[in-house]
Amino acid sequence: MPYEAERHGPRRLVGPGFHRRVQSAVLMVPPGCVTTYGDIAAALGSVRIARQVGFALAALPADAAVPWWRVVAAGGRLSTAPATARRQQRLLAAEGVAVRGTRVIDFQGRRFVFPGIVPEPS
DNA sequence: CGGCTGACGACCT
DNA sequence: GAGGTCGCCAGCC
Incomplete structure (x- = not known):
């Protein structure tokens, strides 16, 4: 699937x-x-770059065609930035994903597993 | 090239 | 559960 944002210029x-x-x-x-x-970090090749994944999403423009709100922290927690977390909770709720406090309800059941996810080689 | 900045994660009180 | 510390590393000056 092509990268949808790419078609917008x-x-x-x-x-x-x-x-x-x-x-x-x-x-x-x-x-x-x-x-x-x-x-996502693991899918990209190294579990150690989880933080960089967060920074990459933080750098997204507001109109990016990327569902960033479906990315949560380990254990189903929302991001640490309060303003971002509120927006995220609202967007998740619109998709039927409930949040209690700062945590996604039934995180394991809602979790999407990337195909071919492999632990770090060396 | 070097320092700074962080939507993390694991671990510790 | 609710705080804090520390190692992690890609971008951007």
């Missing part, structure tokens, strides 16, 4: 290669499901 696309790889991964997550920064 270069200005919508958050540039560098790493950011694009993160966005491609997020686009795989279907509505009503969630994934974690760590899972």
Whole structure:
């Protein structure tokens, strides 16, 4: 599936290669499901770059065609930035994903597992 | 090239 | 459960 943001012109696309790889991964997550920064990091090749995944999403423009709200922290917790967390909760609720406090209800059941996710080689 | 900045995650009180 | 510490590393000056 092509990268939807790409069709809207270069200005919508958050540039560098790493950011694009993160966005491609997020686009795989279907509505009503969630994934974690760590899972995306693992899908990209290293569980150690979970934090960079977060920064890449933070750099997204407001009009990016990327469902960033489906990405939560480990254990189904929402992001630590309060303003972001509120927006995220509202967007998740619109997809039928309930949140109590800062945690997704039934996180394991809602979790999207990336195909071919492999633990770090060396 | 070097320092700064963080939507994380694991672990500790 | 609710705080804090620390290692992690890609971008951007």
